[in-house]
Amino acid sequence: MRHEDIWRAIDALAAEHGLTPSGLARKAGLDPTTFNRSKRVTGAGKPRWPSTESVAKVLDAVGAPLERLTELITGNPAAPRRAAAAAPRRIPLIGLAQAGAEGYFDDAGYPVGGAWDEIELPAIADPHAYALEISGDSMEPVYRDGDIVIVSPAAPTRRGDRVCVRTTDGEVMAKELVRRSARRIELASLNPAFPGRSFDIDEISWIARIIWASQ
Structure with a gap:
């Protein structure tokens, strides 16, 4: 721990x-x-x-x-208790590669449409929360290929948070938020083999916090 x-x-x-x-x-x-x-x-x-x-x-x-x-x-759900167990909730499950395509999110970063799979998880307060399935090795060792992370558009973000970010060019990535100002966003890579990224605010479509991982 x-x-x-x-x-x-x-x-x-x-x-x-x-x-x-x-x-x-x-x-x-x-x-x-x-x-x-x-x-x-x-x-x-x-x-x-x-x-x-x-x-x-x-x-x-x-x-x-x-x-x-x-x-x-x-990151491991406990076995459900026999009494007073929270009813599971079905939320969208979107592949990281899919997330960069049009039609999956609105301008605020909320999932829209319905062309996705779903996953059952314990109740989550944010009604717009969704799951992303990690692909590739660019986020190792924190997130590995096939891991599922839960993203909450409503959760506040601050320095040090692990976040999911989508650029206006359709690139989607999971990074650590280093700094966010009125003009720029700086991100650190979770995999030390990959460089950090820095963007002007107008290059970002949305940024949302990762609140849970299946690892």
């Missing part, structure tokens, strides 16, 4: 409930800065882990079981 996986899971839990990490902390009765990125390392640069008390409070605040957080950390 890695430090970054724990924090990514908390971010994803917040997004599932339409909240920012600060909003999740506030909803749980914690200091709004509890989950800020600056709080995730010490002044000496060592990883700082969320306390069990803060984790328990956020799970209680959103009504989520511990198993859900475990799923978000590991």
Whole structure:
């Protein structure tokens, strides 16, 4: 279990409930800065882990079981419980190569039409969430060929998030958001063998956050 996986899971839990990490902390009765990125390392640069008390409070605040957080950390859905199990939800499953073609997304980056497969997953708060199937090796070792990632157009994006980006030329990629200003977007490649990318804002059709992976 890695430090970054724990924090990514908390971010994803917040997004599932339409909240920012600060909003999740506030909803749980914690200091709004509890989950800020600056709080995730010490002044000496060592990883700082969320306390069990803060984790328990956020799970209680959103009504989520511990198993859900475990799923978000590991990427492996837990076995469904016999009672009070969330009904699975069918969402669009689009191949990464398909995503660059016309007819799959509207101008806001929401999936449209219906020329796709579907996948069943536990309930996700964003009604516009969809799944992308990774192809190729350009995103290894984080995402491998055949992995499925869940993308939430409604989830807020910030530095350090793993995101899916589509350019106006129809290129679709999964990267890490390094910087986003009023004029440019800078992205880091997940595979160190590939260079990072930088775009003018008007070269980007949409950018959406990856909130879950099947790995």
